[in-house]
Amino acid sequence: MHFFLFLSDFIVPFVIFGIVLYGLLQKVPVYDRFIKGARSGFLTVIKIMPTLIGLMVAVGILRASGFLEFLSSGIGKVTGLIGFPGELVPLTVVKMFSSSAATGLLLDLFKEFGTDSYIGLIASISMSCTETIFYTMSVYFMTAKVTKTRFTLPGALFATAAGLAASVVLAGFMQ
Numbered sequence: 028m029h030f031f032l033f034l035s036d037f038i039v040p041f042v043i044f045g046i047v048l049y050g051l052l053q054k055v056p057v058y059d060r061f062i063k064g065a066r067s068g069f070l071t072v073i074k075i076m077p078t079l080i081g082l083m084v085a086v087g088i089l090r091a092s093g094f095l096e097f098l099s100s101g102i103g104k105v106t107g108l109i110g111f112p113g114e115l116v117p118l119t120v121v122k123m124f125s126s127s128a129a130t131g132l133l134l135d136l137f138k139e140f141g142t143d144s145y146i147g148l149i150a151s152i153s154m155s156c157t158e159t160i161f162y163t164m165s166v167y168f169m170t171a172k173v174t175k176t177r178f179t180l181p182g183a184l185f186a187t188a189a190g191l192a193a194s195v196v197l198a199g200f201m202q
Contacts, residue, residue: 076167086128110195123160152194157187
C-alpha cells in the first residue's frame with residue numbers, strides 16, 4: 028500500500044521528467060515546442076470560450092427557473108417505474124451539458140439523501156460513467172471544424188443510457 032501512495036505522489040513529475048528527457052535525447056528543442064504548444068492551447072481556449080459561457084448560462088437558467096424540478100416530477104414518474112429515481116433526472120439532464128453544474132446538483136443530492144443512500148450511490152456511479160455529451164460535441168467539433176456529426180449524438184445518448192442502467196444495477200448490488 029505504501030508503494031502505491033509513493034507512486035501516486037510522484038507519477039506526474041516522473042512522466043513530465045520522462046517526456047523532457049526523451050525530447051532532449053531526440054535533440055528536440057523541448058522548451059520551444061512547449062511554448063508553441065502552450066500558445067496553440069491558449070488560442071483554442073479563446074476560441075471555445077463563447078461556447079463554454081453559453082452552456083454555463085443555459086444551465087444556470089434551467090436551474091434557477093425551476094424547469095429541472097418540473098422535469099424531475101414529470102419524467103421521474105416514468106423513470107421510477109424502471110428503477111431510476113425521479114430525483115436523479117435533473118442530474119442526468121444537466122450532466123449532458125455541464126459536468127461542473129452536475130457536480131453542484133450532486134452535492135445537493137448528497138446533502139438531501141446522503142452519500143450512502145440508494146440515490147447517492149446511483150448518482151455517484153452515473154456521474155463517473157456518463158459524459159458531457161453536448162459540451163464535448165460542441166467544443167471538439169467546433170475546434171476540429173467537423174460539420175457532419177453522423178451518429179455521434181445517437182451513439183453518445185445510447186452510451187449514456189447504458190451508463191445510467193449500469194449505475195442502477197451496480198447501486199442495487201451495493202445496497
